[in-house]
Amino acid sequence: MSTLLAVEKVTVRFGGLVAVSEVDFHVNEGELVGLIGPNGAGKTTLFNLVTGVYTPTTGRIHFDRKLVNGLNSSSITEMGVARTFQNIRLFNSLSVLDNVVAAFNLHLQSGFLGALWRGAAFRSEEKQIRNEALALLEIFGLQAAAQSPCRSLSYGDQRRLEIVRALATRPKLLLLDEPAAGMNPTEKVDLMRLIRFTQEQFKLAVLLVEHDMKVVMGICERIAVLEYGRKIAEGTPEEIQKDRRVIAAYLGEEVTDA
Amino acid sequence: MGARSLVLIAALAVGLVSFCFTGHPEAAWPLAQIDDYLLNILILAGINVILAVSLNIVNGHTGQFSLGHAGFMAVGAYGSAALTQLNGKACLASLSFLGSAAPLGLFVLSLLVGGLLAALAGLAVGLPSLRLKGDYLAIVTLGFGEIIRVMIQNTESLGGARGLAGIPNHTTLGWTWLVSLISIYCVGSLVNSTYGRGFLAVRDDEIAAEAMGINTTRYKVTAFVVGAFFAGLAGGLYAHFIGYVTPEGFSFLKSVDVVVMVILGGMGSTAGVTVAAIGLTFLNEALREAEQYRMVAFALLLIILMITRPQGLLGGLGGLARWLPGKGGKS
Numbered sequence: 136m137s138t139l140l141a142v143e144k145v146t147v148r149f150g151g152l153v154a155v156s157e158v159d160f161h162v163n164e165g166e167l168v169g170l171i172g173p174n175g176a177g178k179t180t181l182f183n184l185v186t187g188v189y190t191p192t193t194g195r196i197h198f199d200r201k202l203v204n205g206l207n208s209s210s211i212t213e214m215g216v217a218r219t220f221q222n223i224r225l226f227n228s229l230s231v232l233d234n235v236v237a238a239f240n241l242h243l244q245s246g247f248l249g250a251l252w253r254g255a256a257f258r259s260e261e262k263q264i265r266n267e268a269l270a271l272l273e274i275f276g277l278q279a280a281a282q283s284p285c286r287s288l289s290y291g292d293q294r295r296l297e298i299v300r301a302l303a304t305r306p307k308l309l310l311l312d313e314p315a316a317g318m319n320p321t322e323k324v325d326l327m328r329l330i331r332f333t334q335e336q337f338k339l340a341v342l343l344v345e346h347d348m349k350v351v352m353g354i355c356e357r358i359a360v361l362e363y364g365r366k367i368a369e370g371t372p373e374e375i376q377k378d379r380r381v382i383a384a385y386l387g388e389e390v391t392d393a
Numbered sequence: 394m395g396a397r398s399l400v401l402i403a404a405l406a407v408g409l410v411s412f413c414f415t416g417h418p419e420a421a422w423p424l425a426q427i428d429d430y431l432l433n434i435l436i437l438a439g440i441n442v443i444l445a446v447s448l449n450i451v452n453g454h455t456g457q458f459s460l461g462h463a464g465f466m467a468v469g470a471y472g473s474a475a476l477t478q479l480n481g482k483a484c485l486a487s488l489s490f491l492g493s494a495a496p497l498g499l500f501v502l503s504l505l506v507g508g509l510l511a512a513l514a515g516l517a518v519g520l521p522s523l524r525l526k527g528d529y530l531a532i533v534t535l536g537f538g539e540i541i542r543v544m545i546q547n548t549e550s551l552g553g554a555r556g557l558a559g560i561p562n563h564t565t566l567g568w569t570w571l572v573s574l575i576s577i578y579c580v581g582s583l584v585n586s587t588y589g590r591g592f593l594a595v596r597d598d599e600i601a602a603e604a605m606g607i608n609t610t611r612y613k614v615t616a617f618v619v620g621a622f623f624a625g626l627a628g629g630l631y632a633h634f635i636g637y638v639t640p641e642g643f644s645f646l647k648s649v650d651v652v653v654m655v656i657l658g659g660m661g662s663t664a665g666v667t668v669a670a671i672g673l674t675f676l677n678e679a680l681r682e683a684e685q686y687r688m689v690a691f692a693l694l695l696i697i698l699m700i701t702r703p704q705g706l707l708g709g710l711g712g713l714a715r716w717l718p719g720k721g722g723k724s
């Protein structure tokens with residue numbers, strides 16, 4: 136299995152604050168990896184680095200063996216990285232369906248001139264995109280709400296819509312930033328099953344940030360733990376469960392290294 | 394957009410074209426009954442519709458705040474007048490193969506040249522301004538408009554501060570509204586497509602748009618260029634309607650007029666902006682006696698609208714809006 140995402144000794148500073156420090160980390164093709172750590176540990180910042188929202192102060196990020204440091208977000212998405220946002224960022228004036236349609240932009244054959252001319256090729260592509268978008272919405276149980284304004288969705292459904300929208304870009308790697316936040320335990324379990332399903336269906340690698348330990352342990356093949364911007368542990372769920380520094384980070388115990 | 398609105402637009406366009414070529418608007422039925430005064434207002438209304446609909450793609454659909462639309466209009470006005478008035482003889486001579494249609498051919502050509510020059514200006518402003526947002530972008534575009542005006546003022550070959558007179562009066566009601574319909578069609582079709590959802594995505598959330606692979610820079614520049622192109626066409630129509638142009642006619646206040654139309658009509662609603670442009674043209678005429686109160690009236694109108702319909706005149710409405718391509722024919 137080959138490496139899809141490789142983060143090498145990446146550091147980012149905001150003024151005096153080191154939000155991510157010397158992090159080494161990778162995701163293989165088709166793998167489901169968990170990223171955990173207390174609030175403020177740097178998980179979202181790591182996502183922002185990988186997707187080009189921030190540029191690393193030092194270190195390198197490779198995706199598909201290509202260096203992505205300093206590229207536009209949109210170019211990185213074009214290479215096959217898609218994400219959701221912890222603080223939901225939907226296109227608020229658009230309908231549920233149009234949020235997904237907008238994300239098909241990347242693979243559009245008929246651009247500016249096609250939209251003006253509206254010929255046969257344009258119309259069939261529009262129809263095909265619409266159908267694909269509806270099919271994706273259906274997987275996440277949102278097809279009935281397709282024409283509603285996205286703001287009218289419940290909080291949980293907005294998070295699901297963010298996943299659908301990200302899938303529309305046809306990614307190889309999907310970054311999910313607390314997709315189950317605010318959901319009750321049953322909803323959470325359903326969502327994780329769905330994530331697992333889409334991962335297998337679309338042959339995706341998934342990097343998942345989630346606070347519920349039981350959920351993360353149950354679904355991830357491998358877990359990395361961040362604390363204060365540093366990676367403090369990495370391994371299988373069993374290894375992480377037993378790791379003293381992880382336990383300390385979560386329970387706030389003091390660790391005295393021998 | 395449904396077949397229905399396409400048919401509607403096509404029918405209107407054919408009807409209009411048929412009297413575009415009659416030369417004098419008075420000669421064309423049913424406009425023979427319309428008096429000159431009303432005719433002039435209708436032409437001004439058409440020009441304002443083009444300006445408002447084209448600014449709407451920048452300020453409304455793409456969510457950028459441009460305050461320089463009069464600058465692009467000036468480029469179009471002077472650019473087209475440079476062909477028909479300054480170099481009229483030479484240009485007509487080279488179009489002599491068109492026979493008696495040469496003046497009309499030159500007029501159409503000059504409009505296109507004016508539009509393309511304005512589009513180039515749009516590219517020149519759009520590219521460096523992209524890092525700016527909100528108020529900063531507004532200030533830069535405002536500055537651009539003023540720079541254009543001052544440059545024209547100091548260019549003797551363009552008539553300097555005195556302006557250019559003797560521009561042939563080619564603009565008819567038919568031409569004006571033909572171009573209006575074309576601009577409504579173009580902006581409406583662009584926005585109402587998967588491609589066009591990109592403009593709206595940029596407006597709603599730039600970070601999310603980028604994360605979905607939408608190149609926000611390219612969309613913003615495209616919006617600027619398309620908006621400027623149609624503003625240039627409007628400028629050319631205006632020059633060949635009034636017959637003379639002065640730099641003062643394209644001042645910051647003209648840009649503000651257009652911004653007011655867009656806000657009143659509802660940012661991003663093509664139908665609303667069209668109605669607002671027509672309505673404000675008539676209001677302008679009604680207030681001609683009380684020129685100094687015009688801006689007061691505009692301000693009051695805006696305040697009342699903000700309180701009663703913050704989404705704009707037709708923003709978020711079905712009905713009429715659905716007949717225009719901007720709001721999509723489906724659902």
Ligand SMILES: Nc1ncnc2c1ncn2[C@@H]1O[C@H](COP(=O)(O)OP(=O)(O)O)[C@@H](O)[C@H]1O
Pocket residue numbers: 149152154172173174175176177178179180181
């Ligand atoms: N743009 C920024 N400017 C300054 N500080 C930031 C910025 N982005 C994140 N941080 C800081 O970086 C740290 C890590 O934040 P974040 O990545 O959001 O944590 P997590 O997602 O793990 O909860 C926090 O202290 C946060 O305040």
Ligand SMILES: [Mg+2]
Pocket residue numbers: 178179180221
């Ligand atoms: Mg976070």
